[in-house]
Amino acid sequence: MTQQMIPEQPAQVEVETNVWKPARRITTLSVGLVLVAILVLTALLAPLLAPFDPNIQHIELRLLPPSHQHWLGTDGFGRDLLSRVIYGARPTLLLVSLILVLTIPVGLLIGISAGYIGGWFERILMRLTDIVMSLPSLVMALALVAILGPGLMNGALALAFTSWPPFARQARAETLALRRSDYLAAARMQGIGGLRLMFGHILPLCLPSAVVRAALSLGGIILASAGLGFLGMGIQPPTAEWGSMVAEGSKVIFDQWWVAAAPGGAILFASLAFNLLGDGLRDKMDPRHGN
Amino acid sequence: MATDSLNTDKLVAKDLTIYLPGERPLELVKSLSLCVGQERVALVGESGSGKSLTARALMGLLPHPCQLRASQLTLGDHDLTTLKEREWNKLRGNRVSMVMQDPKHALNPTQKIGKQVEEPLRLHTRLGRKERQEKVADMLNAVGLPNPAFLQQQYPHQLSGGMGQRVMLAIALINDPQWLIADEPTSALDFDMREQVLGLIERLVEQRNMGLILISHDLQQVAHYCERVLVMYKGELLDELPADQLAHATHPYTHTLWSCRPSKFTHGERLPVLDRALLASLKTGAES
C-alpha cells in the first residue's frame, strides 16, 4: 500500500460540528396513548369511578363550590359535577366512534375506487371530494343538524359528512402509487382482479395511514362535536355531555365558574390526548415529519 | 507541487473519524488522514465510501446525527475541532468554500443569481454596493458567463446545468479562498459540459494559487485534472498516489477501478470486476 501515514500521537478530541440538532424525540406517542387510555377507561368504567349518579338532582345542593364531598362542585340542578364529567366521556367517545365508523369506510371506498378505476369516474369523485373539502365543516354540520334535528345520530352524520374527504384523498393517492407496484402486478398475474384486488389487497395497505389520519382528525372532531353540544345541537340534556354542560355553566359563569370550567377542561383533555396520539403515530410512521 | 507559492498553509486531517453515536456507534469514515496544501487533490471512491461526508466535515457541515473526532483537524493554524459556530462562519466562504453537485437544488430558488453571488461579499467584506456589484460582474466573467448584468436578474431555474455550476463556482471563489472543496461538481452535467467545468475549475485554482479537493467517482476525470489521488472505500482510505501513477497502481482496488473504465481499448472485452473477497482479506491481513 502506498499510504502516507503521518505518525503522530493520537489525542482523541471529540467535536460536534453540527449546529442544528433536531429535537430529542419526545415520545408524543406514549403520552398520547396514555391519555387516550385514561379517556377510554374513564368512559368504560364510569359507573365505578363516579361517586354519584350523574342524573339525580338535588335542588337544595345546587351550585356548590368544589368541596370534600363534591370534588368539582355541583351544577345548577344539584348534580355532582365530577360524576357528570366522568359520564360525559361516554357520549363523546360514542359520537366519535360513530363518526369514524361512518367516515373511514366511505372515504376509503371513494378513494380506492377512484384510484383504481381512474378515468372519468376518478375525476368526478375527486372533484366531489375537493368540493366537500372546501366547505366549512362546523357550519355545514350545524346547518345539517339544524334541519335534521338535534341528537346523537344526526350529529354524527353531520360531522361525518364533512370529515371523509381527507381519507378519500389519501386513499386515492396510495392506490395510485400501489397500482404500479410489483406486489399488485403479481396478484394480477394470479388472476386476482377487480373487487377482490381492491378490497383484499389494496385496502389492507391503505389502512395504516387511514388509522394515522383518523387519529389526527379526532382532536378536531371532538372540538366540533363539543361545539355542537354547546349550541344544543348534540345529545340532548339531561344526558351529561361536555359541550352542553359548558353551555349550562355559561349561564352562571361569573359566580359559579366551576360549572363551565370542569367539562371544558375535559374537552381540552380529550382533544389534547387524540392530537398527541395522532402526532405520535404520524412521527412513527414517517420519521421525516418528526420534530 | 508549487514550492514558492504565496500559500503555504495546509489543510490537515489526522485520524479523522466520522461516526453515528449511539449504543453501538457506527463509523462512517474511519481514521482518515490527509494533508492538502496548494495542490489539486482528488478524493475518489464508490457511493457510500464516505467521501462526501469527509468534505462536509472539512467545512464543519456534517449532517445532524453524525459526529466526528480526530487527533488533528486544522486549517492553516485554526484548530477546527474547537471552533465555535461564529468562528466557523468566518472561515466558510472566506478561506475555504464549497461547490456542490446539483445547481438546481443547491441554489436558492427564490433568490436572484446576483444576490446569491454577492452574498459572500456581504458576509465577509466591507465593500460598498457598487464595489460588490463590480466584483460580482468580474467573477461571473471569470467563470465564463456572458452578459453578467442580465444574468444577475435571473432565477436559478432559468439557468442550464452548466451555467448553474459556473454560478456556484463564482459564489465559491468570489472571496478568494485558499481552498475549494468540489463535491462531485460535474456529476449532474452533460458529458461535454463536464470537461468545460473541470477545466474552468483547474484554471481558476491555478490562477488564484488555491488548493483543491475534488471529490469524484470518475477516476479518469481526476487523473486528468488532479495531481494527487486519495482512494476511499467503505470509509477507509485505501490508497494514495500521484495522479500520473494511476495507470501503474499497485493496490488491487485502485488497479481495478482504473482498468475497468470502458474505452475503445476494452471494446468487446469483459471488463474486470472487483474481487471484494480479496480486498477484504487484504484488509484483515493488513490489520493483523
Next chain:
Amino acid sequence: MTDSSTPAGFVRQGWRWSGRLLTGVISLALTLLGLLAFTFTLSHLAPIDPTLQVAGDHASEATYAQVRRDLGLDQSVPVQFARYLDHLAHGDMGISRITAQPVASDLMRTFPATVELATCAILLGGSLGILLALLAVWKPGSWLDNVARMVSLLGYSVPIFWLSLLGLLLFYAVLHWAGGPGRLDDLYMYTMTPRTGFVLIDTWLSGDRDMFYNAISHLWLPVTVLAMLSMAGITRLLRASMLGEMNKEYVILARSKGAGRARVLLCHVFPNVLGTLITVLSLSYASLLEGAVLTETVFAWPGVGRYLTTALFAADTPAILGATLLIGTCFVLLNALADALTYLLDPRTR
C-alpha cells in the same frame, strides 16, 4: 432562457396563465355550485312544510295548491334549483322569521362585525404565529422549540367557546380589563353613527376618544381568543414547513458561504416558505370565520356567527341557510385565493 423575453414566449406564457386562470375559475364555480346544492337540499329537507307556513294551517285545498304553485314547489327539482339560484342572484334569501327582515339585509348588517373580528384576529395571530415558528426553528429541539410546540398544541386542542368563557370571566368579571358583551357599552351603542359598520373606524371617525377606547376594550378580548386559535395552526404548519426546508441543499450552500443562523432562517428559508405561509394565513382566516360562530355567541358580538346561532335556537331556516351560504362562500373564496396566491408567488411559475 426566460419565456417572457421574446414576444412569442410572452404570448405563450400569457396563454398558459389564462389557461390556468380558466381552470381555477371553473373549479371555483363548481365548488360554489356544490355549496349551493347543499343549502338548496337542506332547505327542502326542512321538516316544516313551507307551503303551510305561508298558507296557514287552516287553508283550503285550493289555497294550498295555489300557494304551492306560487312557491314553485310543484315543479321538478332542477327547475326549483334554477329558481333558487335566480332568487339568490337577485339577493333574495328569504325572510328571517325572527327579525322579519330579509335575510340578505340582516347579513349585510352583521357581516362587517365578523370581518372586523376576524381581520384583527388574523393580524395578531399571524404575527404571533410567525414569530413563534421562527423561534421554534432557531434551534430545533431547544426549550424554545418545545415551548412553541406545546403552546401550539394547546391552542390547537382547546375548545374555543370554553376559552372565550374563561377569558370573559377572568378579564371582564375579575380584572375588569375588558369590556363586557357586545361591541360597545350601551351608552355609546346608541350615540354612535354607524358609517362603515366597523366599530373601530366608526368610533375613530366620531372623534370621541372615550368611545374609541371603549370599542377597543370590547374588541381586544374576542380578538385575542380567536388569535390564539389561528396562532396555533400557523405555528404548527409553518414550523413543519421550515424544518423541511432546512434539510435542503441550498441551506447547506448558504451555510458554506459563512451565513449565520439568523441570516439563513430569515433570508434563505423564510422566503422559500412564503407560499406556504400565504396559504396557511388564508386558510387560517377562513377557519377564523368559522371559529367566530362560537366566539361571537359567547361575547354577544353582533356578527354573522351570532346571527347563525340565534337562528339555530329559533329554527329560523332561511336565516340559518343564508348565514351558512355566506360563511361557506367566504370559506371557498379564501381557499381559492390561497391556491391562486401560491401559484403566483412561486418564481418557478413565472
